[in-house]
Amino acid sequence: MGNIWRNPLFNWGVDRAAEVVPTIPYLPPQDSWDRTKESKVKMLPVGRLRYYYKWPGHGARIWAKLRYFGTRRRLLYVRGEYNPKTLRREKTIVDKRPIWWLMGFLFLFVFPFILPTQFGGSLLAAGTIFGIYAAINLCWMLIIGTAGIYSLASYAVVGTAAFGTAWLSINFGLPWYVLPLIGSLVGLVFGMVIAIPATRLDGFYYALLTIGLNELCRVYTLQSKQFGSASGGLYGADTYIPQSWSSDSQSLLAYYAALALMLSALFLYRMVNGTRLGRILRMAPEKREAFAEATGVDFRRARITVFVISSVALGFIGGFYAAHFRGASFSIFSFDTVLLGLGMLVIGGIGRSEGAIVGTAIVVLLDKVLMSWGPWRLILIGLIMLSVVLFMSNGLFGIKKQFRAWRNKKKSERRSTRSEKGGEMLPEEATETRDKDLIYWRRYDKMQRDYLKKLVSPEIIDEHERCPLGQHSEPLERLLLYFRRAPQDDKYAIVVVDPFKAYRIVALSGVRGVAPRTVEERIYPSQEAAYHGVFMRRVQDLMES
Amino acid sequence: MSIADIGFILTNAVVLTCIYGMLAIGISITWSSVGLINLSYGFIFAAAGYGAWWASNIFPHNGAIVMIAGILVGALGGVLVCALAFIPIHDKPNFPVRGMIATLAISLIGSQALMAGFGPLSKSLPEIFGSGTIDFGDMVLTADKIGNVLTSIGFVALVVTWMRSSRRGLEIRAMMMNPHAAAIVGIGVRRTGFYVMAITGGMAGLAAVLLSQTYYISPFGGLAPMIKGVSIALCGGLGSVQGAIIAAIILGLNEAITGVVLGGQYVLITQFLLIILILLIRPRGIAGIVDRAREA
Numbered sequence: 001m002g003n004i005w006r007n008p009l010f011n012w013g014v015d016r017a018a019e020v021v022p023t024i025p026y027l028p029p030q031d032s033w034d035r036t037k038e039s040k041v042k043m044l045p046v047g048r049l050r051y052y053y054k055w056p057g058h059g060a061r062i063w064a065k066l067r068y069f070g071t072r073r074r075l076l077y078v079r080g081e082y083n084p085k086t087l088r089r090e091k092t093i094v095d096k097r098p099i100w101w102l103m104g105f106l107f108l109f110v111f112p113f114i115l116p117t118q119f120g121g122s123l124l125a126a127g128t129i130f131g132i133y134a135a136i137n138l139c140w141m142l143i144i145g146t147a148g149i150y151s152l153a154s155y156a157v158v159g160t161a162a163f164g165t166a167w168l169s170i171n172f173g174l175p176w177y178v179l180p181l182i183g184s185l186v187g188l189v190f191g192m193v194i195a196i197p198a199t200r201l202d203g204f205y206y207a208l209l210t211i212g213l214n215e216l217c218r219v220y221t222l223q224s225k226q227f228g229s230a231s232g233g234l235y236g237a238d239t240y241i242p243q244s245w246s247s248d249s250q251s252l253l254a255y256y257a258a259l260a261l262m263l264s265a266l267f268l269y270r271m272v273n274g275t276r277l278g279r280i281l282r283m284a285p286e287k288r289e290a291f292a293e294a295t296g297v298d299f300r301r302a303r304i305t306v307f308v309i310s311s312v313a314l315g316f317i318g319g320f321y322a323a324h325f326r327g328a329s330f331s332i333f334s335f336d337t338v339l340l341g342l343g344m345l346v347i348g349g350i351g352r353s354e355g356a357i358v359g360t361a362i363v364v365l366l367d368k369v370l371m372s373w374g375p376w377r378l379i380l381i382g383l384i385m386l387s388v389v390l391f392m393s394n395g396l397f398g399i400k401k402q403f404r405a406w407r408n409k410k411k412s413e414r415r416s417t418r419s420e421k422g423g424e425m426l427p428e429e430a431t432e433t434r435d436k437d438l439i440y441w442r443r444y445d446k447m448q449r450d451y452l453k454k455l456v457s458p459e460i461i462d463e464h465e466r467c468p469l470g471q472h473s474e475p476l477e478r479l480l481l482y483f484r485r486a487p488q489d490d491k492y493a494i495v496v497v498d499p500f501k502a503y504r505i506v507a508l509s510g511v512r513g514v515a516p517r518t519v520e521e522r523i524y525p526s527q528e529a530a531y532h533g534v535f536m537r538r539v540q541d542l543m544e545s
Numbered sequence: 546m547s548i549a550d551i552g553f554i555l556t557n558a559v560v561l562t563c564i565y566g567m568l569a570i571g572i573s574i575t576w577s578s579v580g581l582i583n584l585s586y587g588f589i590f591a592a593a594g595y596g597a598w599w600a601s602n603i604f605p606h607n608g609a610i611v612m613i614a615g616i617l618v619g620a621l622g623g624v625l626v627c628a629l630a631f632i633p634i635h636d637k638p639n640f641p642v643r644g645m646i647a648t649l650a651i652s653l654i655g656s657q658a659l660m661a662g663f664g665p666l667s668k669s670l671p672e673i674f675g676s677g678t679i680d681f682g683d684m685v686l687t688a689d690k691i692g693n694v695l696t697s698i699g700f701v702a703l704v705v706t707w708m709r710s711s712r713r714g715l716e717i718r719a720m721m722m723n724p725h726a727a728a729i730v731g732i733g734v735r736r737t738g739f740y741v742m743a744i745t746g747g748m749a750g751l752a753a754v755l756l757s758q759t760y761y762i763s764p765f766g767g768l769a770p771m772i773k774g775v776s777i778a779l780c781g782g783l784g785s786v787q788g789a790i791i792a793a794i795i796l797g798l799n800e801a802i803t804g805v806v807l808g809g810q811y812v813l814i815t816q817f818l819l820i821i822l823i824l825l826i827r828p829r830g831i832a833g834i835v836d837r838a839r840e841a
Contacts, residue, residue, distance in 0.1 A: 200828040208775045215772045216813045223810045346646050375657040382654035389647045
């Protein structure tokens with residue numbers, strides 16, 4: 001605190017003007033302005049807005065015109081807009097999922113040709129199994145996700161159809177192309193039979209019942225001679241794979257056939273889930289059935305329809321299974337198969353076709369590629385399944401939604417902690433205030449007070465005591481300007497009790513006709529002492545605010 | 546078919562009914578109090594069997610220790626399942642589905658771990674109840690059958706009495722009636738969950754010890770008893786002890802009659818037809834209430 005201020009009026013012989021006055025160093029008011037303006041909100045380490053890449057140029061109209069034949073669905077939802085700053089034309093791909101699907105399909109199509117040669121065979125076989133299981137899981141996803149029926153008997157339907165068609169093919173010599181059709185019939189019958197309890201039971205009662213049905217199928221086929229209880233399965237059905245081909249060509253054909261099966265299952269999924277049936281069911285999710293029913297939606301009928309359609313498809317897949325593997329083994333009925341299947345659905349996320357496919361890919365890859373691990377690979381799959389269930393609300397494809405919900409929660413938590421007192425209004429108060437200028441005035445006032453508080457020092461007070469009126473040093477001048485600019489109500493004033501002998505400090509009421517109130521009993525001997533008394537009171541009020 | 550054969554089948558049916566009934570009561574209590582479908586019951590069953598087998602290797606001639614070891618390992622398994630599948634997610638969205646899948650995952654991990662630890666060969670327990678017999682005219686009752694029936698009924702009676710007369714039992718019953726109201730009046734949901742799972746796990750453990758007097762212990766041996774138990778619990782109405790007892794008797798009779806009239810391989814078929822029939826008439830099982838039995 002060693003600074004001096006030179007009074008410019010000294011040379012003009014102004015009364016009581018000292019040449020040099022000790023004062024405080026210069027404090028720039030900009031600092032407190034900057035400190036007030038800087039954001040004290042804790043920023044999240046993650047982005048707060050959705051990011052879309054902006055493609056340059058026109059062309060949104062062309063994308064809007066490209067539709068799937070016979071429907072009004074666009075190939076890709078592209079939005080065209082002008083950049084508000086640069087006024088350049090740009091495009092946004094709002095829904096990128098079709099691109100991901102296309103890339104996935106392309107990968108699956110070229111998959112056999114990009115395999116490393118040393119384990120090409122086992123990976124291709126795994127790819128074939130992936131195709132079949134993905135088809136089964138898509139149909140199962142229709143039952144669990146779209147229809148909301150917790151059936152665990154999907155593999156039982158597939159297995160029954162596979163065993164039935166294999167038995168027919170062996171005993172009556174049916175050709176392979178009939179097997180899926182007959183399988184669909186088996187699936188239809190089986191589906192209708194197990195749909196009967198589904199009309200009355202809900203949720204878990206049905207899940208438990210279908211576990212039992214699965215076990216029934218397993219035990220029955222295991223015990224009966226005509227289903228090959230001795231040989232571990234029923235083998236010898238007709239197959240679509242020509243036996244004269246080389247084994248590489250055979251596995252390639254099998255892979256593409258399984259892929260075609262998966263694609264048709266996807267088509268079915270789209271046709272059921274994306275059309276009227278699926279929309280009806282999306283309106284009647286669990287626990288909101290009563291509302292759907294009240295609006296006239298016959299959700300029970302829709303559920304059973306979806307269930308039966310999926311059962312027919314599962315039966316078709318069963319017939320394909322028999323024609324593919326030349327028969328069927330008991331393992332399709334085992335509890336572990338159901339468990340792994342459910343694991344595939346859960347890991348991917350229930351209610352989404354991409355969830356079924358990606359979940360299947362993960363589990364099949366772990367199951368078939370890590371074959372040498374023995375039971376440990378199943379333990380690994382179980383651990384993945386457990387952690388997905390414990391930490392994610394709806395599988396891998398539910399992460400996005402879950403993350404956004406979590407981020408919004410955090411954002412609102414932060415927002416609710418952001419309230420500064422002392423001059424600035426609380427958010428609730430600010431919305432209630434009619435005069436919005438007041439919000440900014442208070443903000444500015446607080447900032448100014450914060451700055452002025454730092455100016456108050458013994459040097460300034462001494463300077464004022466020496467000479468209350470006239471030219472002052474820069475910090476004192478700032479303080480006095482602030483004090484003088486205060487509004488009239490409760491502003492201090494000086495009352496002459498006895499001229500040149502006694503003065504007293506009062507506070508104005510600010511209302512016409514209402515007398516000022518006495519602030520203190522103290523009598524000041526001179527006008528200048530009273531001025532300084534008022535200054536000290538104001539400084540005290542400032543420091544207390 | 547002589548009277549002795551029918552008597553043999555009937556006594557077998559009674560023994561199995563008692564054991565499966567105990568499993569069913571365990572599943573039933575778990576569902577109605579903590580709202581969890583415990584599909585890892587089969588794993589708890591198998592683990593308890595292995596625990597009892599391990600105890601029988603250390604104390605070969607002490608039946609009581611073997612039995613207690615089975616019960617304790619079962620209870621431990623129940624606590625483990627509770628800690629993994631109930632405590633972390635019981636207040637999260639989609640709890641029933643996620644809980645069921647979590648128990649399935651535990652079952653997958655656990656059975657494979659048992660397989661990796663003990664190998665696929667099945668183990669057998671020593672005879673706990675000795676090898677004496679009692680003759681009733683043509684019927685011969687062996688000691689293990691009598692022991693099985695008496696022990697299982699005794700244990701269930703003990704559990705039911707405890708639930709009726711103790712403070713903790715009162716808490717569990719309050720949870721079974723209305724979990725939200727129970728939480729509001731100050732009953733700890735998590736703590737009660739541990740009690741329930743420990744008790745039902747202990748039931749599975751005892752059932753494993755008793756059933757291994759007839760069958761063997763294997764890593765996947767718990768699946769069939771669990772499915773029997775689930776079917777009985779379903780048929781009797783989830784959450785009702787009386788219903789489970791009635792359903793166990795009905796299904797046991799069905800098993801005995803089908804075995805005699807049609808042959809053993811049709812038992813499961815008639816059983817499921819019977820269950821479907823019962824559920825079509827009473828969708829919540831024999832003793833279940835048609836309205837929502839358990840909210841949330």
